[in-house]
Amino acid sequence: MKLGKVELCHFLQLVGLFLCFSGTSQAEPPRSRSKLYFQSGRSRTKRSWVWNQFFVLEEYMGSDPLYVGKLHSDVDKGDGSIKYILSGEGASSIFIIDENTGDIHATKRLDREEQAYYTLRAQALDRLTNKPVEPESEFVIKIQDINDNEPKFLDGPYTAGVPEMSPVGTSVVQVTATDADDPTYGNSARVVYSILQGQPYFSVEPKTGVIKTALPNMDREAKDQYLLVIQAKDMVGQNGGLSGTTSVTVTLTDVNDNPPRFPRRSYQYNVPESLSVPSVVARIKAIDADMGVNAEMEYKIVDGDGLEIFKITADKETQEGIITIQKELDFEAKTSYTLRIEAANRDADPRFLSLGPFSDTTTIKIIVEDVDEPPVFSSPLYPMEVSEATQVGNIIGTVAAHDPDSSNSPVRYSIDRNTDLERYFNIDANSGVITTAKLLDRETNAVHNITVLAMENQNPSQVGRGYVAITILDINDNAPEFAMDYETTVCENAQPGQVIQKISAVDKDEPSDGHHFYFSLTTDTTNNHNFSLKDNKDNTASILTRRNGFHRQEQSVYYLPIFIVDSGSPSLSSTNTLTIRVCDCDADGVAQTCNAEAYVLPAGLSTGALIAILACVLTLFGALCNLHKC
Incomplete structure (x- = not known):
């Protein structure tokens, strides 16, 4: 008969168990006076109850019931007068007994990982009287483990991180596999770890499952993520053992090991002289292969002829250097500026300073472009005074403006009538002389704020504005x-x-x-x-x-x-x-x-006449009183 690999394995384990229990029963005497004997396998050796324990190999796949052992009583003469019965866990449903011979068989495939042992009770009865001929005794059928469970990574798949440039042997993460087989029997649950994918960058300790770096100077900027496959194998890794795998994604975290670098050694920007303060002149950016805070930079102007004109700051979001003007540009005064800009990391890692300075410089040339500018007044405000008694046509003062461009175009003056609705003043278009056009009254308006317009002759769209404050001086022209x-x-x-x-x-x-x-x-x-x-x-x-x-x-x-x-x-x-x-x-x-x-007395009545009238009234009143008996 030709046996398969699984059947051969089961057969060898049964042989081993048979030899083991045969030797034990020959070496040790019974410890009780019980007359009920147990025989494991097909051995006829007499066994004391207290020593008896049956073993059944799990996962038996045969077609016939699996023989477990035999019960026998001393009073059994073999004439069929004794019958054997079985009770307890799995009796009748899993384990059956031949009531005549006492042979016990398992009728179902057993799994130690579901239940490791069964506790049963055995009894020998007189077949005629159905009374016990022996005291009822308890015994155990233990399920013998085989290596039928592969190791499993219950927490996988794993993710972990380790700083780039870490030295060899830096711990990354620990993986753990569990095996459901019996850890107390053989090597079925003894696991060793190995790495199937991820070499030569990482290694794993066979006993602990700790993953470590195996190569020095792993650079995130070259490769930032690795996929490892870790195997756990039981039977201490021997041939025939079962195995399980898990994946570990290892990400190299960034360290500040790269200095910033400008893509170009020099830049040039053209800006109009009319740019207002504080407008942006240019944006430049140094490239840093690092990320996050390790790529944050600071910019500064380290040299140049525009230190007071320009300023540079770092944009926190884009890490660009933003150049702005702090003072107005004037093409007629200076046509170009040269600046040397430095970009540096904020927090350089001291371990990498030996690689060189963690900064870089570039040159910026700013060309100022000429713009046709409006006339400019010599003063932002012209304060003037005039007496309210001054005559029409008298001169109050003079304003002056010029074209700031190199063409120096002549200008013409006028008053913005929105600021002089009553037309109190006139201005000479060529000279800028301001005169009175009406009589002034301080008590009506003590101060006149007017705007003077200066317009280029060659380009009338270029208009400058000057401001004049005319204070009217008081004279004594109002009586108290x-x-x-x-x-x-x-x-x-x-x-x-x-x-x-x-x-x-x-x-x-x-x-x-x-x-x-x-x-x-x-x-x-x-x-x-x-x-x-x-x-x-x-x-x-x-x-x-x-x-x-x-x-x-x-x-x-x-x-x-x-x-x-x-x-x-x-x-x-x-x-x-x-x-x-x-x-x-x-x-x-x-x-x-x-x-x-x-x-006031009525006209024409004297005091005597008034007394006479009063006497008559009193007399009349007395007569009326007597008439009515008051």
Whole structure:
């Protein structure tokens, strides 16, 4: 009969188990007085129960039930009077027993990884009485392991990183394979690791599964990723062992081992002189093979003739050097600039400084292009002054502008009428002389801000703007007047010398040394017997009473002309009339009523006539009272 490889393996293991248990049962005496014997395989050796344990090889693939062992009782004479029964785990479903002979067989393929052993109970019964002839005993059927499980990487596939340029032997990652076979029996679960793909760059330690670098100076810029295939093989890697594999993706992480380099040794840029501050003149970029923070650069101008004109900064996103102007360019002053630019890494790795400086330089030449520029005024602002008394046509001042281009075109002047809507001023188109076109009034507009336009004769589209601030100087052309409309009252019981009003004055002019007013009564009222005026010498005056006994019935309103003079040169004066009303006042001098009409007698009636009328009214009232018996 020709046996296959698997059948031969099972056969040899059964032979080994048979020899093992035969030797054990011959070498050791029974430890109990049990009369129930167990025979493993086909051996007839008497075994004590406590020593008995059956072994069954897992994964048996034969067509017939697998013989496990035999039960036999001393009382069994072979006449069929004894029957054997089996109970416990797997009895009848997995394990069966010949009740006459006591032979035990396994009817199903067993897997140690699913269940490693089964605990059963055996009993011998009298066939006629069905009573036990032996005490029930317990035994174990252990499933003998075979190498039927390959190692597995439960955490794979793996990813890992290691810095580029790492020395040989740098640990990268540890891989672990597990084998479901019995680690206590043979070498079925003893795993060794090997590398199938990834040499000569990496290696793996056979026992631990630690992956290490195997080549020095691995350069990320040359190759940044490696795919490794790691094998785990059981049976200590011997022939016939089972194996499993996993993949490991190793990425070389960047270190700063590359300096920046400019692609060109020199650059040239043309820019117009009209470029505004701080416009971008140029963008340059040094190339760095590193990445991330290791490729971040700083730029600076290390030499050149435009250090005060230009500035360079680094763009954080693009790592470009951005050159901007800090001062206006002037083609007529300088037509070109030369700059030497340096690019350097921020944080160079000290290990690689021996490779050379971690910086590079290049030369930038900036050509300034001529632009037809508008005329430029000699001053950004022209302050001028003129008296408000000046005559029409008088000169106020002069502005001057010139063409900054080399052509030096003549210019013509004009006033932007949007800034001089009333056309107070004129300007000579050729000379820039500004004159008055109308009479000026400081009190209407104290400052005139006008814009003067300067236009090139050859190119009228080129227009420059100058700014003129004309301050109108004050003259004393406004007389003083009352500061407000006063409501002045005098009590009927006022006493002589009592102040009834304090007045002040205002003047639209603004003398340089401040206002000073003088107050007095007009000449025609200086000798009146009712009121007097006192100048307080502080730009105010007080009005006082000169008598007592003011009566509304006699005169309810007084008009007092007051003369006010300012301190201008020449001085101006005005007469302002103060209206004074006579009022009935309480004891505290507070006016109660100033209405005089209720006290005025009807025209043509004397006091005696009024008394006679009153007597008649009283007589009439008494007669009416008697009539009605009141």
